[in-house]
Amino acid sequence: MAALHEDETMGLLQRLNHASFSHGIHPAEHKEGTRDKAIRRLPFAPRLFVPLSQHIGAPAVPIVRVGQEVVRGEPIARADGFVSVPLHAPATGRIEAITLMPTATGNRAPAIVLHVYQADNQVVGFGNEVDLARLDRAALIEAIQQSGMVGLGGGAFPTHAKLRVPEGSVIDTLLVNGCECEPYLTTDHRVMLEQTHALLEGIRIVMRACGAGRAIIGIEDNKPDALEVVRQAIPSDSPIEARAVKTKYPQGAEKILLKTLLGREVPSGGHIFQVGASMVNVGTAAAIGQLIPRGEGLIERVITVAGPGIEKPGNYLVPLGTPTDFLLEQLGFNGSEAEVIMGGPMMGKSLPSLEVPVIKGTSGLVVMNEAFLNQPVRKSYPCIKCGECVNACPMHLNPKELGLLAAKREYALMAERFNLNDCFECGCCSFVCPSAIPLVQQFRIAKTYNREHAA
Amino acid sequence: MKLNIELRTSPHLRKTHSVDTIMRNVVYALLPIATFAVYQFGISALALLLTVVASCLLTEALFNYLGGRPNTINDYSAVITGILLALTLPPGFPLWMSAVAGFIAIGLGKSLFGGLGYNLFNPALVGRAFVQAAFPVAVTTWPPAYAANRFVEFIPTTLTLPFTEPVDITGWSQQVAVDAFSGATPLALQKFEGVTTPVMELFTGMSAGSSGETSALLILLCGTYLVARRMMDWRIPVGILASAGLTAWLLHLSSPETHPGPLFMLFSGGLMLGAVFMASDMVASPVTPLGIWLYATLIGVVTIIIRLYGGLTEGVMYAILLGNAMAPLIENMTQPRAYGHARRRSRS
């Protein structure tokens, strides 16, 4: 214990000069319930719902028929174009249907329903060992696409599509995001601790695929153990480096971490490769490190299930397509009323249905109970121009002005004069607003309105 | 699984500071200052405070009723306006005039603009500016502090009948004053008679003045409480005091006989109360980082200029009103550079 205390004091001193960005907020972390829980497997649900669109871009196209038997790991849908990825069977079983199923957005979307053979030993029956050394850049990118890899941090953008840059652009640095700044979530934390070698292997593969000469892993300083473990595992002559960054929300947003680590900014409306960098999440890198050498596809992921409504919070390795209600049954929820947030509580979505499955971009489920829901609703006041939101916005927008314009439905003006489209809905402004104005919600409405009226 | 699930929009967490929490804490921060005013000036100051606050609350309720709006008096903002306004008035200010001041502050300064959040000016200052013009004599009649019978006897002007002018209290003042008392504030003494009150007396509040403006130390302490609880933007008071101090110092260097030193200027009159509690009114000040500094500098400099070159002894009230009027323009000119945009960034 004494040694630990010493560590913490040193940490405090060091923390003062950890890199960060300006603005942002410090929500309560709520990570203590799960950060020390090792990743565990859960049983297979009787039915898995595998949506065809689990990523940004064109939905995958099914290559199986209803009634067909599939083996765990077998491709069941192919990519439709470059910005798209294939899907693999998360379990051995039979295709029961290809039909519309609820999604987190509230709309129903096509999904492959897989009846799981519970008696099967569920060994991954697909994949060919790859001699990585023989693959060139294009072949690596192709291999990453074929694995079905997307941003596991929640972005769900096809990873390979971020690694191929247009002629003339060069990526000098690969950034690896180990911030996990959302409250409650601890999957990245556990992955860094438990899958360190896969993580480093994945980083090497991605560096080669995007041509980056160096990689920097950014880890928030509330995870000193992960930083230590990762640092220990990096060979001394490696171009990979792990750096502590300040614990502050939204440190783990791509644009923000880029600014923190390299001081560069993605131009408004542009892409990160335009400033010579690329970024993957640690979970994505670790999955790449595990799957690509074996030629396998992405069929399961680590999620944190936590929140006051859950009896056995922890970090679990679950097959993609596992429905939420199965997880709640396994992990215990006693109440009668809940809010189930897919993702973290700052940017995640409340689920409209418990049939919604875990998909590639699901970093966690945060389950709120009655006690949380029955807190008295904060009274909404007119904007008192306190400026808290302005001091919180990591994009240095003026949410106060945006909010006042939204109230007047001046949506076009919001975009033209106050950079509405640079808002990535991080929620900092709503979080701090003492008047409880639903700023982010207003901005979302404004953006949707502008998009619909653009044509 | 049978479970009612609720749909909400992100972010699902919120900070706990709410408008009424902030406003309540501002009231807490003002209470020591009000208490000190009562200790200094006795029951007249107490009656003044109660009258103005009551008038503000009633006016707020009345306008809400007339406008068909929900009642907002429990958000504490009208209480703040009332206390602040009372603190800027002379302790013996006739009560009926105080009630008028409260009515104007809330009615004209706030409700007509649309209520909390929509006002252009600090309502308390609107009320103060109105009585300055309407009752010029009463508003510059200063009774002495620490009068012997202050806890049992009203200052004669306090109970002036409605719609009449207050009596002259020069004779009364000389009777009750602890020592020779001229009936002038330190700023007036300095400006018209060339007598400079020691800075220490100003700092601790041993002089005549408006009921709540005399102890700079107390005001600073109370302001620090709000800053520490992150309920006030420290940049505004700091900017005003720094710019006022600097301006006063430069002018003092240029002619030390006529222009008093910076410490005297900072600790006398309403500057401290204005800088800490009035200019920092969130609604009427800019929110952009550079804008905040510009606004504060403007107020600090204008205050000193009015004090030294204007016909009035006190300039902070008009300086803040000017700052309030300029705030939207200042904010417009100082939009921060957004992430990913090329425009020169103003300041973090």
Ligand code: SF4
């Ligand atoms: S949600 Fe948008 S406006 Fe609000 S703080 Fe985040 S980026 Fe800024």
Ligand code: SF4
């Ligand atoms: S935080 Fe809320 S009340 Fe304060 S300026 Fe922003 S929108 Fe207005």
